[in-house]
Amino acid sequence: METDFLAVTEEAKALNSDVFSLTRLQLLANLAVTGQDGASYRELKAWLGLSDGALYSNMDALEKMGYVKSEKVEFEGKELKAYTLTAEGMTEWARVRNWLHKFIGCEGRK
Numbered sequence: 001m002e003t004d005f006l007a008v009t010e011e012a013k014a015l016n017s018d019v020f021s022l023t024r025l026q027l028l029a030n031l032a033v034t035g036q037d038g039a040s041y042r043e044l045k046a047w048l049g050l051s052d053g054a055l056y057s058n059m060d061a062l063e064k065m066g067y068v069k070s071e072k073v074e075f076e077g078k079e080l081k082a083y084t085l086t087a088e089g090m091t092e093w094a095r096v097r098n099w100l101h102k103f104i105g106c107e108g109r110k
Helices: 005-014 022-037 041-048 052-064 087-105
Strands: 068-075 078-085
Touching (some): 005 087, 022 041, 022 087, 041 052, 041 078, 078 087
């Protein structure tokens, strides 16, 4: 089945453009995999190799969009911040992921 490139790019208008950075897409993808368990700030930083500034600013932006929620948890006597996707975040990630699959399917087509 051939996908129409113009139709796919038109469909992109319905997506939240603030999500479209490599870092934010990676964060959403990783948090989607962790499910209800979520991930700590340290885990996300290690998985993605991000600086504190990059991770903090992107998580803060995703939290303000309502896609991520954070809570303080205690682990081995230390207080850590843990993140999970909200229902809205999971929905938006599914929409973006589906759109990306369509977009990639258009690769090389005009």
